[in-house]
Amino acid sequence: METRQPFTGQVSLGSGGLTSGSNLVVRRLSEVRGIFADQAAVEAILVANDPVVYKVWNVPVPEVSGELQHCSTLIMPGRVGPEYFMTKGHYHVRRDTAEVYVCLRGEGRLLMETEDGRRDWQVMKPGTVSYIPPYWSHRTVNVGPEPFVFVSVYPGDAGHDYGSIETGGFAQVVVERAGRPAVKLRTE
Numbered sequence: 001m002e003t004r005q006p007f008t009g010q011v012s013l014g015s016g017g018l019t020s021g022s023n024l025v026v027r028r029l030s031e032v033r034g035i036f037a038d039q040a041a042v043e044a045i046l047v048a049n050d051p052v053v054y055k056v057w058n059v060p061v062p063e064v065s066g067e068l069q070h071c072s073t074l075i076m077p078g079r080v081g082p083e084y085f086m087t088k089g090h091y092h093v094r095r096d097t098a099e100v101y102v103c104l105r106g107e108g109r110l111l112m113e114t115e116d117g118r119r120d121w122q123v124m125k126p127g128t129v130s131y132i133p134p135y136w137s138h139r140t141v142n143v144g145p146e147p148f149v150f151v152s153v154y155p156g157d158a159g160h161d162y163g164s165i166e167t168g169g170f171a172q173v174v175v176e177r178a179g180r181p182a183v184k185l186r187t188e
């Protein structure tokens with residue numbers, strides 16, 4: 001048995017950065033353009049610049065059962081047409097693995113769906129602890145005017161399956177309606 005050294009990280013509420021999270025992933029609009037419904041609105045934004053949509057600070061942990069992957073995520077405030085900035089969203093490669101999100105800053109929505117058509121969404125605000133059970137895909141959305149920051153913890157061997165989202169998509173979308181966020185079906 002290998003005994004590993006304990007360690008501690010600190011999340012900055014300003015940058016969203018996690019000091020123990022040395023693997024930074026930056027997702028700009030050009031890279032995640034396909035997740036938004038209004039492609040003309042994407043093009044209109046990209047004419048001027050390529051904004052950061054979100055950043056993830058991943059803590060390097062072995063991707064094996066028994067370990068716990070964890071990271072901080074910051075989603076910038078912003079919209080593409082009526083649709084708020086959000087993550088790509090994923091299932092776990094190992095479908096029978098869960099995840100916990102803890103919100104530290106801002107206001108978000110957590111969208112979840114199963115492959116047999118169940119849907120759910122939750123409000124995330126500072127102090128919110130959300131549980132994503134096994135078999136549910138998950139995507140987070142920043143619905144507020146400031147950065148939305150949360151911490152995630154999930155099994156070491158869970159893995160990210162983005163392909164099933166790219167082909168199947170999310171049924172639920174979060175749009176601004178009369179100045180307020182509304183969760184609706186993409187087909188509505």
Ligand code: M6P
Nearest residue numbers: 056071072073087088089090152
């Ligand atoms: C959360 C976790 C991470 C994930 C990140 C960004 O922090 O679920 O595992 O990478 O959100 O979401 P995505 O990978 O779907 O872009």
Ligand code: ZN
Nearest residue numbers: 092099138154
């Ligand atoms: Zn996950």
